[in-house]
Amino acid sequence: MMRGAPTAATARAAESSVEIVSGERLLRAVVHLPSHEPPRAALVFVHPFAEEKKCSHRVFVEMARAAAVAGCAALRFDFSGCGDSSGTFPEADLGAWRRDLRAAFRYARERLGAKRLGLLGLRLGAALAAELAEEELELACLALWEPVVEGERYLTLTMRRSVMRRRLTAHEGGVELDEEGEEEDEAAEIDFDGYLVSREMQEQIAEVDLLDEPKAYPGPTLVLNLSGRAKVSPAMAKLASQYVSGEALPVRQEPIWSTVGLVDAGPTIGATMSWLTRALGV
Amino acid sequence: MSDAALRERVKELVVECLFLDVAPSSINDDDNLMEVHGVDSVNLFEIVVALEEDYGISFEDEDFDVETFSTVTSIAALVERKQAEA
Structure with a gap:
């Protein structure tokens, strides 16, 4: 074997549990690091709401691992009141979740060693990621999976x-x-x-209204429309058109946010990785 | 839209929302969609949303019962009724 060639073991990304402080809350998160350093980029994953988070958990894990194998670090965290993070769900509100997302973003910027940071969100998580992108105009990329637009x-x-x-x-x-x-x-x-x-x-x-006005975020933006339909829905097309570098893609994918049990998310992950390769060169 | 065209559109939506690898025309009008094609509440929801978007109608909670959504014929009848009410 050629010295330095990646083996199955070395190609596997390292994963570790971390804690992120968000005000008085402690957020639990998982960091996926690629086998080589520094990461070419880092993605912060923003999970969807309530039952949709539970249904899509495994897909996020698989996407984060795919990104790490491609050299892109990933940070998956639980909002306050969700998963292993502190707080309770009935106490949760979007104000706290927006603070949580900023805290996770800061953590990624300061601790993951990547010069370029991106956001990847699903459903309501995508809406929150889109909001943050309007504040973080230096963001390297923004991936919105079936975002909640209204x-x-x-x-x-x-x-x-x-x-x-x-x-x-x-x-x-x-x-x-x-x-x-x-x-x-x-x-x-x-x-x-x-x-x-x-x-x-x-x-x-x-x-929440993502369709209200043109967006300031200038970087590469992917709007993935996940459904059985072959074309992008009018709402998703309109959202993508509001970004300077927006692109809407239809992906033939069953609803990963509402399907109980294992889902083959290959189409979604494949489309996202292809786009990341173009957008970031990972 | 004719009754036949409406039924064909419902069949197309069933194929799209269930990710079936069959031609829409292979679905019989009176097939029980849950028993024959495995329609469940998750993909039925997707069909409902698509029907609302395509036909500019709105379903009410009381519309959702097993019988109303059991076949292409019964779904098409509901869509026609909603269009008439609109």
């Missing part, structure tokens, strides 16, 4: 999906809706498939 519609659809699931599985022993369960609109908290979401969080999510 928070109010996102809330409506998420609640409806929950209702559909309960109604359609009631005949299989699922939970029947009672009148009280269908009158949650005025409650202080709503139940998102078992996640109690505060009224404040609902209002903050409803205010």
Whole structure:
């Protein structure tokens, strides 16, 4: 074997658990480092909301590992009240999550040894990543996987999906809706498939609107539209057009954020890695 | 849109949302989508959203029951009813 050639062992990225301080909260995170140093770039992963985080966890792990093997460090962290981070989910609000994301971004900048930093987000996480990109104009790249573009519609659809699931599985022993369960609109908290979401969080999510105006972030921006359709949806196309260097791609991929069980995320990861290669040269 | 065209569009959406490698025309109008093609609440949700976007209609919570979404025929009937109400 040629000296210095990567073997299966050396090509494997190193992974370690770290803690990130965000105000009074402690965020748990995992760092994926490539086998050679310094990393060519680093990506901060921004996870989606509630059940969508759980469903997509494995896909994020696989994407982070693929990035690390290609020489790009990755930081996956849990927002306050999620995963292993401190706090509780019902206490969570988007203000705290925005602070968490900034703390994770600072950590990546100061600790991962990469000169170029990018953001990769899914669903509501993509919306938060897009917001941060408007502040961090030096960002090397921005990857948005099926971003939530209109928070109010996102809330409506998420609640409806929950209702559909309960109604359609009631005949299989699922939970029947009672009148009280269908009158949650005025409650202080709503139940998102078992996640109690505060009224404040609902209002903050409803205010999310990525389509409102042209974006200042000038760097390479990828909008991945994940669905069974062959063409990009009008909303995703419009979002990409608002970026100076925006590109929307359709990826034939089942919904990785709502599918329970293992999902072959190869199409999504493959499309993202190809784009990263073009955008960052990783 | 004719009734036949609507049914074909529903079949196309079933194929797209279930990632089936079959021609839409191979789905029979009265196939039980859950039993024959494995439709579940996750991909049914995707079909519903696509129908709303394509036809400019809006479903209500009470529309979602097993019978209404059991076949191409029953889904097309619901879409027609919603279009008439709009």
